[in-house]
Amino acid sequence: MTKARVTVDRDGHVLLIGLDRVDKRNAADLQLLEELALAYGLLDRDPELRCGFVYAHGDHFTGGLDLADVAPRITDSGLDIVPEGGINPWQVSGTQLTKPVVIAVQGTCLTLGIELILASDIAVAAANTSFGQVEVSRGILPFGGATLRFPRAVGWGNAMRWILTGERFDAAEALRIGLVQEVVAAGQQYERGLALAHRVAEQAPLAVQAALANARLAVREGDAAAEATLQPELVRLARSRDAAIGMEAFARRTGAHFVGR
Structure with missing residues (x-):
């Protein structure tokens, strides 16, 4: 059997959702996308779960989309990543998630990683995180919500600066423009993000x-x-x-x- 790409664990009322394709810098193939959607579906429908916490195993959050795997699966109607029982984690189609999500990122965080931050509610970044909305450098556009949410979250100019150039930026810039809410020392992002998720889960x-x-x-x-x-x-x-x-x-x-x- 193919190894799972996403780990799912419970910690009280918090659902821990971990990207786990470490050998590929957690690049998202279709299997990872579908497993992530199923984890979001579980978070939404289980009444005992009050908050999601998304993180990544290994040194990097995600290298972005695995185009070699995903590109051939794009049909005339687009890309379907949501199996039965799932919810689109990027919240650009289908059922909307009703519960909050805290996210912690580190290392490389490209394309859909930024869009997953934008679709979440509270974001913590390790100081060593390198961000990039690089789709235009690959001949496509951001299709996970960046064109909608990035300008709203950080202002038009700040968003276009990074969407239209495809350049990388660091955690200090992410904090300055408001993409993330906290920057912590590398290695501390998991603990800080989980603490925030539990704080949310303690509320009514x-x-x-x-x-x-x-x-x-x-x-x-x-x-x-x-x-x-x-x-x-x-x-x-x-x-x-x-x-x-x-x-x-x-x-x-x-x-x-x-x-x-």
Whole structure:
């Protein structure tokens, strides 16, 4: 049997999703893409899972797309990477993920690696990370969301500087423009990213998912659409068991242990 390209483990309410094609710098062939999509599907539908943590085994996050494997599979309708039960990790088609994702990167992080950061919610980078949105140097365009999200996340000029030149940039630049939220010493990105994922998972999951959904709605459909759901969502959440738990913890000045109901 072919070795799995993606490891999937549980750590409490966090799903650990690890890219594991180390001998190829975690370059994404179709098998890796499909296994990653299945991991996202598991994260979304399992009520015990509250946050995903995406990382990579080895010294590099990803060398990008394995074009030798993937290019022949591009049909007239594009590239299908989502098997039954999966969710597109880049969130550019199909069912949208309802739970947050923290991501940690190191070493080489090219093309779809940057786009996976942009599709995630909190990103940590090792100081030795080298980024590159290099598709134009290979005769294609970014098709995993960079053309949509990169300008929104870092500003038009900052995004075009790297998308249109295909040049590499370092972790300090990624932090400056806002692509990542923290830069840590090489080797510490996993621990820091996992700690953030657990911090998210400790919060009231219904509230986390509602906040995430409202923010995404504002991006996709505009402020008015998001504003229209604020009060109904507040009413729904205020009636939840988690809201009562949160109020009790506040009154007693103790930690809250949310149940997701």
